[in-house]
Amino acid sequence: MLSRYAKLDPETGVYTKPEAPNVVYGSLTEARSRIVNHARLVLARAVTVAVRYTTIRRQFKDKDDHSEAPETSVIDYSTVQIRILPLLATVFALHFTGQVMKETFLSNRERIAQNDFSGMAELHSLSSGLKSLCTDLAANGIETCRRAMGGHGYGGYSGLVQLNADYLSKPTVEGDNWMITQQVARYLMKVAKRITEKHGIKQETRAEKLLEKYQLPHNGTNFNILKDHSALADAFEHRAARMNFGQETINVMWDLYTLFALFTMQNNALEFIQTETVSLDQLNAVPDRIFELMRRIRPHAVRLVDVWALPDYLLDSSLGRYDGRVYEDMFHRAHDLNPLNRITVNPDYKNPELVLGSGDGNAILAKL
Known part of the structure; x- marks a missing residue:
């Protein structure tokens, strides 16, 4: 049956349950751990585009500044900073969170290989809670970055439209965020009950240590x-x-x-x-x-x-180019890459031929 921990005797039909029931969710736990790590990369892409574009984009001059200085970079406005810079900080928070999640998962996998399943419950709770938190932060952050860039953020050349569409499934896949956070709450309630019933016993998991602090006089x-x-x-x-x-x-x-x-x-x-x-x-x-x-x-x-060194091909964005050539790339995409520009529409509305020519004339031009 391709099962490593549960067994079914083909002769007697006797089913032997796995030693730890949570082990059957191992693949889900691994997938959620990967999603936690992936959240940083996705949000980093959106924040990179937003920071670079709002730095290049200039709009309005300071009325008190009578010099010939250029207009103010959009990112210098506090209404833009309050939307983008906390997300920049969030990217770094997700990065270190992902590292801890990965280390926790790998250490538990080594313990499981030695038939030690004591950390499975905490790992399941940790991966579920962080999957919910990180995907919500990333999904909402992408949309916030897109809005912070104004109308250009909604263009296909921004790179965020497709990124947003691709990532919006993550709060649902591998466990809907509302559902799996209830599993986290159930685990914490079990831990709280265990602590209150066993005073003086050394607490091992992070959740137990936090709940033990909660019991201290405040x-x-x-x-x-x-x-x-x-x-x-x-x-x-x-x-x-x-x-x-x-x-x-x-x-x-x-x-x-x-x-x-x-x-x-x-x-x-x-x-x-x-x-x-x-x-x-x-x-x-x-x-x-x-x-x-x-x-x-x-x-x-x-x-x-x-510092994230995200290549331009991954960002796929005119607005977030590393070299800052925003408007040149926007023109290139709209003029050179748009197939509609290879069609000549007939201006004579009386003529039944709507499109003039077959559009393949350039292919037979002499190469001089």
């Missing part, structure tokens, strides 16, 4: 999320501190990390208030902090998308 707001990176680290695990980069690069990575964390907090402010994690005064100060971070990240935006 005396109100203790975290200074606006200035203290360690406070944010309690909510968002990171590895950036281990990277051997120059100080400027480290500072930019911290800014991206903080922007992603605070932007997420701002969008889920009610939950942080209800759990008394942060004070209302701190949450009220978050928007100003976000704008400050975006001003610091803006000069590095183009280089931050260039």
Whole structure:
């Protein structure tokens, strides 16, 4: 039956169940792990196009600037930054999340090969929850990037129309996001029950350790999320501190990390208030902090998308070209590559011949 863990005796018909029932979902878990890793690449493509195009695109001059300076780059407007730069930070968050997901899956596969199925439940929960979160972030991010580029974002030459159509299935495939998050909730409830019934036992999984912290006495707001990176680290695990980069690069990575964390907090402010994690005064100060971070990240935006080294053929976008030749490529696609331009329409409406000639005249021209 091509089954590695379950067996059916051909003589007696006796069915032997697998030692761990969750092992039958191994292929689903692997697929979800790959989807988590893929989310970063897809969102990186959309953000790369958006950052490059809004940097090249200029519109309107500062009324107080009487010099001969060119018009303002679109990305310098705060209404554009608030849509694109948090997504730039999200790409890096998805990158490190994908790495952890991959490492967790590979380590569990090694344990399963040794008949150790103890990590299957956590792996199933982790892959399900992250698949739901990452695909939602990527799918919504693609659409946000497309809208941020105005009318050109809806053109076929933007590269985002087809990307959006291709990726919209991901929140549904390998488990609808609404359905699999219920499985995560069920796993967490089982873990919570196990912790409350077994006091003093060392907790092994990340979920158990977080739930154990939840049981500790809480005396109100203790975290200074606006200035203290360690406070944010309690909510968002990171590895950036281990990277051997120059100080400027480290500072930019911290800014991206903080922007992603605070932007997420701002969008889920009610939950942080209800759990008394942060004070209302701190949450009220978050928007100003976000704008400050975006001003610091803006000069590095183009280089931050260039580090992904996404080739032009993969982006398939006039707007996101590496060399910045946006309008030349738009003209090339519209004029040279459009097959309709090889058709000559008859201007004489009385003539029954709508199209003049067969369109193959260029093929018989002398090569002089």
